[in-house]
Amino acid sequence: MMSKSVQEEGCKKLAYVLRKARKDMNLTMEEASKRIKISRQNLHLIEKGERPNVSFVVIVRMADVYGVSLDYLSQYVKHAF
Numbered sequence: 001m002m003s004k005s006v007q008e009e010g011c012k013k014l015a016y017v018l019r020k021a022r023k024d025m026n027l028t029m030e031e032a033s034k035r036i037k038i039s040r041q042n043l044h045l046i047e048k049g050e051r052p053n054v055s056f057v058v059i060v061r062m063a064d065v066y067g068v069s070l071d072y073l074s075q076y077v078k079h080a081f
Contacts, residue, residue, distance in 0.1 A: 008049070014076040015049035021066035022047070036061045 022032050029047075033040040038058060045051035046058075063070050 010076065011049040011052055014073070015047050017068075017073065017076050018062060018066070019047040021062075021068050025066055027065070032065060035065045 022029070025032075027035070029040050029043050033043040036043065036058065038061075042051065046054055059073060060070065063073055
């Protein structure tokens with residue numbers, strides 16, 4: 001079992017990568033959340049690293065909308081959960 005601090009660090013790294021990818025695409029949180037099909041509040045929590053256990057479907061949608069590969073995100077996802 002992964003320690004809570006390792007999991008929290010993983011969530012923060014994933015959050016940073018996702019927030020940067022969104023900003024690199026010049027998307028507002030509102031625009032991105034509509035494309036990903038989640039609430040803006042949920043996206044906000046994900047980007048702050050305060051939403052553990054993000055579903056795989058949401059990760060796939062985020063990768064697609066942000067133009068990043070799942071392979072790229074997987075290096076962060078495995079430490080976040």
